[in-house]
Amino acid sequence: MRKLTAITCTLLVALFIFCADAFAQPNKLQPVSDAISPALSAQLNDYLAKRMQESVDNRILAQDIDRLIAPFKTENRTETRQWQSEFWGKWFTSAALAYQYHPDKKLKSVLDKAVTGLLATQTPDGYIGNYAEAHRLEEWDIWGRKYCMLGLLAYYDITKVKWSLTSAVKVADNLISELNKKDGLIVNKGNYRGMAASSVLEPICLLYNCTGNKKYLDFALEIVRQWETPEGPQLISKANVNVSERFPRPKNWYSPEQGQKAYEMMSCYEGLLELYRITRNPAYKKAVEDVWANIRDTEINIAGSGASTEMWFGGKALQSTPINHYQETCVTVTWLKPCGQLLRLTGQAKYADEAERTYYNALLGSMNGHGANWAKYTPLNGQRLAGSEQCGMGLNCCEASGPRGLFNIPLQMVTTTKVGVQVNYFADGTFKLKCMGDDVTLTQRTIYPRSGSIEMELTLPKPAVFEVAIRIPAWSKNTKLSVNGEAITNLQPGSNATIKRKWSNGYKISLELDMRGRLIETLTPAHSIAIMRGPVILARDARFGGPSIEAVLKPVKDANGYIALSEAPNTTGDDILMLYKASFIPESYTENGAPPVSVTLCDYASAGNGSVNSFYKVWLVQLVYPSAE
The missing domain is CATH 2.60.40 (Immunoglobulin-like)
Structure with missing residues (x-):
């Protein structure tokens, strides 16, 4: 009976969506207007300006573009499993955002070369990709096509050259044709209940906006309809289910039945928000808002990110413990993007609050001091270490994607x-x-x-x-x-x-603004504290000496529960944003206790991010007092 009820609910949701869409065509309703519009230009100074310029000079412009294009060439189209085809689009959309922030002739010439090089590989049927013909639509093929379309559309936004849009249209037409020839289904292609493949919803909606061709709107609506089928990710009907609990734990973590994949899930919801802008279907907007709140409340940690081994896992409650492959930078960037999308749509401050926390902590913390590298994973307690190369491409997905987050904010500041x-x-x-x-x-x-x-x-x-x-x-x-x-x-x-x-x-x-040091506490699985100042987390770092990094330290609070912070000089030679001294009481083995000691704290993004990979610590475990319980 429970199974019948669940299926019935799913079908009813699908029916509601279908009926709502029938009355939400653009020829009957005007597209949704955003509450805010970006600045025409932004010129930043100081710390952020330096970080962005380093990212342009040492990551975006330093990239070997020919290596990104090579997998797409006809002679190299032999792939059956991997995701080389995402790297061009991730890097290109990063570069396009950087150009929109600061138009530069050198960067523009690089964008021109990248687009013309990619389009030289497009076949007469419209395909751009690196999969062997017999394996098209499998694994990461559609995902790679998505990123190619996003890059081509970004170039069209910048230049308004028609051939870039025409090429994106050909990619989309080829995808729709191949799906129809196969079985018409997208949610059974690749892993993660079709989320990677069906995240193509975003560029398909953008294509509709650019062309007005109803074929793309129909395809977008079909993708969303398939989401609500039993084999789909059920992204709307499960919008109020914890993102880590939507489906049973799969036997194979990275598999078609895995429904908790963080990055791909959020990418789908980004597309759903674009479809809402076209159709005004309130079910779409509500689903995105509900999921955003659920992710914030159950997954996003003090640094503004989350996910372990790339999946949602209820991680907010476990953030003070050691977690395997924590905070993938691709997850960080993709959390920033729907925060920005919802801010743009509604103008509500809560979305900027979350984006700011993510930006100054998880995002900047994953970027090394000079912008050449982006960490794949960044723990809250541990070390910052470089990720490994992927797919023989000379970089990994997070190094390609990191600057997309960095340049996502400037034009939304004012x-x-x-x-x-x-x-x-x-x-x-x-x-x-x-x-x-x-x-x-x-x-x-x-x-x-x-x-x-x-x-x-x-x-x-x-x-x-x-x-x-x-x-x-x-x-x-x-x-x-x-x-x-x-x-x-x-x-x-x-x-x-x-x-x-x-x-x-x-x-x-x-x-x-009130910049007093705030104590953040968690009681699970052990009583631990962290310190924030404004939007920034502070951390201990072994570089600064003092008590052992593993020492148990109790913060000295004032009458209002805040901790006093005094600026400290930087003698390390490393570039550190914020450095403070604070008083803590160390663990004592004497009856009278120990006097307070001065401990150095720095901002989380700078912790462990110097000339040596020092150990750092955000969460400080506190003593258990059985007599006080």
Whole structure:
């Protein structure tokens, strides 16, 4: 009876989706408008600017493009199992985002070469890939085609050259034709209940937006229909089921029946959000919002990432323990992307809160000091070590994908809305916007996150009435905001403070965020504490000496439960963002206890990320007191 009920529920959800789609065609409803629009340009300074330039110079421009293209050549189309065909698209979309942030002639010429080189391999039937003809559609073939389409569409967005769009159309047409000739099914292709293959939904929706060809909308709707069949990943009907518990544990971890694959699952939901923008089907938006909340609440750790051996596993509750292959950088990047998508769609501060935490911790922590390499996995306690090469390509998936996360944020830092300007993130820089028809520049002066003081100034051609919305992070409990010295009151952490008034050139906005050291505690599986300052986790690092990295240390708290942090000098010679001293009471074997000792803490992204791979520690295990229980 339970099985019948489950099947009935699945069919009812599928029927609801089908019926909703029947009344959600674009010729009947206008596409959904996003709540915010990106800045026309952003010029960052200081720490983030340096990290992005290093990534361009030492990773994006240093890449051997010919090596990325080689697998696609006719003589090399012998693949039956691996994923070489993803690397070109991941690298290219990283490079395209970097170019959108900072248009540069050298980078543009590299993009041109990469596209023309790839298109030279496209066969008359439209195929771009490296799989042997008898093995097309198998394993990672469709996944690779997805990344090729995303790259070609990104190039079209930048250049508006029709032949790039035409080539992406040919790839899509070839895929649809081959699927129809086979069995018409995409959810039985490759591993992970079809999630890798059916994540092609995203570029298919983007193609529909570019061409208006209903064939692509029909294909997108068919993909989503197949999700809800028994063999599919059931991404909508299981949207309220914990992502780690949707299907029984498979006998083979990396297999067709595995339904907990983190990266591919989130990629599918990104596509579903694009389909929502086209159709206005509320079931799609609700599914993405519900899953986002579930991932945040059950999987995302203090650093803003998660997953073990690339799967969801209920990891938030276990984050203070040693975890195998933790925090794959591809998972980190792909968590950042739906956060950004939902921020763009809704403008809600909670999405920026999560993205910021991920950006400053898990993402920047996976990038080495000079941007040439990205760690495959990054533990919360341990070492940062380079990942291994994959598929004979000279790099791995995370090194190709890491810069996609890095350049995902800049143009969303300051955005426009239908009624004004919205400040989502804080960084020293200049942001040019088109606000209600006028050119507006917002300049931020700050050393955030080293400091919580942010000064903003507006430059505009004439006085105008509009709203300026500023995110008040959920962690900032004591915030001050003023305009030209006039205090703005009733600030709510975790929301946007909205200021509507007549603005004139040179108006100044001052924001002071609460940067006190916060203690984060977990009681499972053992009582442990971590320390955050603003959006940044602090960590111990063996480089700085002091008590052994394994010493049991109890933080000295003030009356309000915060820990005092004082800036410490950097004598290591390594590039470290934040360095502090704090007082802890060490474990004592005497009746009277030990006096406090000073311990050095640095930001998580810098921990273990110097000239030597030192051991570091985010979670500090605390003593058990049976007498107090």
